[in-house]
Amino acid sequence: MSAPTAVRPTPAAPPPPRQGIARRNSRDGLAMVLPTVVIVVAVVVVPVLWNVVLAFQDLTLLEVRDAGIFESLSLANFTEVLTGSGFWQALLNTVVYSVLSTAGSIALGLLAALALRRPFPGRGAVRALLLLPYVAPVVAVAFTWKTMLNPQFGVLNAWGTSYLGWDEPVDFLGRAPYAMATVIAFEIWRYFPFAFMFITARLLAVPKEIEEAATVDGTTLLQRFRYVVLPQLLPVVALLSVLRLIMTFNKFDDVYLLTGGGAGTEISAVRVYDTLTGRFDVGGAAAQALVLSAFLAVALFCYVRFFVRKGGEES
Amino acid sequence: MTPLRHVPRRRYRPTRGVTGLAAALLVATTAGACATGPQAQEADVLTVWNLDGQPERIAAMAQIDAGFTAASGVRIDQVPVDEAQLPSLIVSAAVSGTMPDVIAGLPLGIVRQLAEQELLDTAAAAEVVEELGADTFSPTALELTRDGDTQLSVPAEVWAQILVYRQDLFDAAGLQPPTTYEAIEAAAEALTTDGRYGITLATDPADPFTQQTFESLALGNGCQLVDADGGVGLDDAACRTTFTLYDALARRYSPKGTQTVDSTRATYFAGQAAMTIWSTFLLDEMAGLRNDALPTCEECRADPKWLAQNTGIVTAVQGPDGDEPVSFGEVTSWAITGSHGPAAADYVRHMMSEGYTDALGIAPEGKYPARTGDAQDPQRFATTWGSLPAGVDSREPLADIYGKDTMDEIGRVATTLQRWAIPQGQGALLGPVTAELPIPKTISSMANGSLGAGDAAAEAADAVEEIQRSLS
Numbered sequence: 171m172s173a174p175t176a177v178r179p180t181p182a183a184p185p186p187p188r189q190g191i192a193r194r195n196s197r198d199g200l201a202m203v204l205p206t207v208v209i210v211v212a213v214v215v216v217p218v219l220w221n222v223v224l225a226f227q228d229l230t231l232l233e234v235r236d237a238g239i240f241e242s243l244s245l246a247n248f249t250e251v252l253t254g255s256g257f258w259q260a261l262l263n264t265v266v267y268s269v270l271s272t273a274g275s276i277a278l279g280l281l282a283a284l285a286l287r288r289p290f291p292g293r294g295a296v297r298a299l300l301l302l303p304y305v306a307p308v309v310a311v312a313f314t315w316k317t318m319l320n321p322q323f324g325v326l327n328a329w330g331t332s333y334l335g336w337d338e339p340v341d342f343l344g345r346a347p348y349a350m351a352t353v354i355a356f357e358i359w360r361y362f363p364f365a366f367m368f369i370t371a372r373l374l375a376v377p378k379e380i381e382e383a384a385t386v387d388g389t390t391l392l393q394r395f396r397y398v399v400l401p402q403l404l405p406v407v408a409l410l411s412v413l414r415l416i417m418t419f420n421k422f423d424d425v426y427l428l429t430g431g432g433a434g435t436e437i438s439a440v441r442v443y444d445t446l447t448g449r450f451d452v453g454g455a456a457a458q459a460l461v462l463s464a465f466l467a468v469a470l471f472c473y474v475r476f477f478v479r480k481g482g483e484e485s
Numbered sequence: 486m487t488p489l490r491h492v493p494r495r496r497y498r499p500t501r502g503v504t505g506l507a508a509a510l511l512v513a514t515t516a517g518a519c520a521t522g523p524q525a526q527e528a529d530v531l532t533v534w535n536l537d538g539q540p541e542r543i544a545a546m547a548q549i550d551a552g553f554t555a556a557s558g559v560r561i562d563q564v565p566v567d568e569a570q571l572p573s574l575i576v577s578a579a580v581s582g583t584m585p586d587v588i589a590g591l592p593l594g595i596v597r598q599l600a601e602q603e604l605l606d607t608a609a610a611a612e613v614v615e616e617l618g619a620d621t622f623s624p625t626a627l628e629l630t631r632d633g634d635t636q637l638s639v640p641a642e643v644w645a646q647i648l649v650y651r652q653d654l655f656d657a658a659g660l661q662p663p664t665t666y667e668a669i670e671a672a673a674e675a676l677t678t679d680g681r682y683g684i685t686l687a688t689d690p691a692d693p694f695t696q697q698t699f700e701s702l703a704l705g706n707g708c709q710l711v712d713a714d715g716g717v718g719l720d721d722a723a724c725r726t727t728f729t730l731y732d733a734l735a736r737r738y739s740p741k742g743t744q745t746v747d748s749t750r751a752t753y754f755a756g757q758a759a760m761t762i763w764s765t766f767l768l769d770e771m772a773g774l775r776n777d778a779l780p781t782c783e784e785c786r787a788d789p790k791w792l793a794q795n796t797g798i799v800t801a802v803q804g805p806d807g808d809e810p811v812s813f814g815e816v817t818s819w820a821i822t823g824s825h826g827p828a829a830a831d832y833v834r835h836m837m838s839e840g841y842t843d844a845l846g847i848a849p850e851g852k853y854p855a856r857t858g859d860a861q862d863p864q865r866f867a868t869t870w871g872s873l874p875a876g877v878d879s880r881e882p883l884a885d886i887y888g889k890d891t892m893d894e895i896g897r898v899a900t901t902l903q904r905w906a907i908p909q910g911q912g913a914l915l916g917p918v919t920a921e922l923p924i925p926k927t928i929s930s931m932a933n934g935s936l937g938a939g940d941a942a943a944e945a946a947d948a949v950e951e952i953q954r955s956l957s
Contacts, residue, residue, distance in 0.1 A: 321742035449916075
């Protein structure tokens with residue numbers, strides 16, 4: 171940020187005029203980044219640091235307002251979080267939920283992108299329609315899903331029992347294994363357009379020549395996909411995996427709106443919310459959030475360490 | 486996420502709908518950065534969060550408030566608040582210093598929780614009760630809103646959880662009234678026929694109503710959330726018996742699928758179930774006094790009161806391990822918060838004396854007076870309550886429909902009702918247990934067959950034990 175000359179003045183001789191300009195330049199630079207720094211500190215750094223402090227304190231709601239930063243620090247919140255069975259179950263649920271819905275949404279997005287690769291009349295309209303789940307308000311679509319999946323008056327159960335021969339309606343959001351599958355399906359449906367956009371953009375840049383050459387060599391469609399197109403898409407798929415995994419790991423609203431965390435779908439984000447609003451346990455909620463981000467950090471570190479570097483060496 | 490009608494009027498950032506920890510912490514940051522300590526309130530405005538937030542009830546409250554404003558010059562700001570939203574609103578209000586002066590219609594569990602967080606001015610509540618005369622209140626209601634010697638809130642109204650059953654079907658089949666586990670199960674079995682279920686019971690995993698239904702059955706069998714030595718009692722023999730009964734009723738003699746607070750009422754109103762457990766708020770609707778929830782059974786078409794006239798009401802149930810039949814109900818309170826303005830106590834006193842009859846009249850079926858009378862006439866409010874007209878679209882005193890004896894019996898619940906955890910001094914458990922719903926979740930799994938009754942009891946006990954540990 172600041173030029174080294176500015177912090178190491180030479181006391182013996184008066185500075186040459188060039189240094190004065192450099193100093194002014196560095197001051198201008200500081201002035202320009204300052205607004206950004208202030209905003210980032212206020213919006214990101216302070217809340218995160220405060221979350222860290224809260225995780226080490228056991229405060230009532232009123233005390234949160236007045237407590238000093240280093241007041242009565244202890245590890246009690248963490249021992250409580252880490253020894254409770256609920257936390258680990260929620261963490262397992264979160265991992266299952268985020269890994270499966272990330273993989274599913276990318277696979278579906280890849281499929282959709284490939285299907286719409288060749289131009290056909292109305293492709294623009296179909297593309298726009300595919301984006302709908304991603305842009306529609308989550309409260310509205312969650313309500314729609316809930317209504318359609320209702321065991322008593324939902325359209326899916328009505329079809330299932332009358333055409334597919336189900337013995338009785340399935341409680342998709344209220345019964346243990348189905349509920350998790352349903353929220354994962356919801357997440358895949360909602361976020362495949364995200365993957366679709368990324369992959370479509372990358373597909374536009376794939377050169378035609380290699381594929382044409384491969385066609386001349388007599389390869390099948392699947393071989394061309396496996397050996398020509400897919401390798402070129404891998405970096406963007408890897409990037410998508412990381413992005414989606416982080417976002418889904420911290421996802422709160424979808425599950426909360428669909429099941430409220432019931433029927434075996436209690437993911438960590440919902441649990442953090444319950445700890446805060448149900449138990450008014452500020453410290454416990456902060457500690458859980460902190461442990462979660464630690465897990466996420468470790469996962470990200472592994473990704474960067476083992477995948478990004480390898481990818482970089484290959485290309 | 487959910488639109489909130491609540492707009493704080495003070496100088497800090499409005500909390501526009503808290504969607505989670507991040508938002509709550511952010512609000513906390515902005516508020517915490519610029520102020521410390523409880524906020525001084527404006528002297529001439531009182532903010533009241535009202536949990537009885539239906540528009541017509543808020544409008545009725547505003548009319549009652551007008552009397553207080555005329556006398557004192559203090560304007561009352563009624564804010565309707567949804568009970569499910571209350572905890573998250575409390576969190577953001579408490580940390581940002583925008584707590585209301587008074588909260589109306591607060592259930593016992595949340596009273597304990599707010600007291601635990603030191604958000605209540607218990608001295609002010611005690612003073613109001615003292616001035617009104619502690620002997621004018623139902624002793625049970627006072628006991629339930631008291632923690633040792635501390636009066637946490639001012640008890641205002643009582644509703645009871647009742648078991649309603651089809652008198653005509655019971656008579657035709659020669660069945661005993663469903664006052665014991667044995668009689669309930671026998672009747673449910675006998676009356677489950679083609680086109681009709683013996684009973685319909687809440688199995689919704691996401692609604693405290695399921696827990697209330699369970700507790701109303703559990704208490705009569707001596708099944709306690711917390712037993713005498715302070716441990717969680719849900720896994721005891723008594724509770725296992727209740728879980729087993731609930732399992733049998735919900736799986737064998739009830740409609741399939743998740744039953745909610747609305748579906749149980751609708752099923753009973755349609756004549757498709759012979760019994761259901763509901764709160765007394767059902768009574769006016771069952772008598773055809775509310776057009777958007779009319780009874781829909783065959784016979785009701787000709788006579789909207791038919792169902793009410795053919796319904797029996799049980800207020801207390803006894804189990805095989807219980808000593809006596811026990812009633813369950815809820816006492817709602819006026820809570821004066823720790824950051825109240827000078828007029829808060831006066832307002833609550835007004836609402837418990839001059840404005841009391843009108844407030845009870847808003848929905849008498851679910852508002853039995855916790856303060857039965859005043860110094861002149863110790864039964865004044867209880868007597869008036871019996872003649873208050875209930876209903877929305879047409880209004881009629883419930884005693885004319887259900888008979889005076891039945892209504893007296895419902896009134897008696899205010900002195901006989903029991904509750905989990907409070908007598909054992911662990912009322913602080915109730916808030917988290919209501920918010921995290923461990924019992925409704927296991928009941929739901931049990932009802933759809935994915936969990937046996939014994940496992941359900943064990944799982945619910947585990948979840949409550951974890952809450953208990955985190956509170957200690």
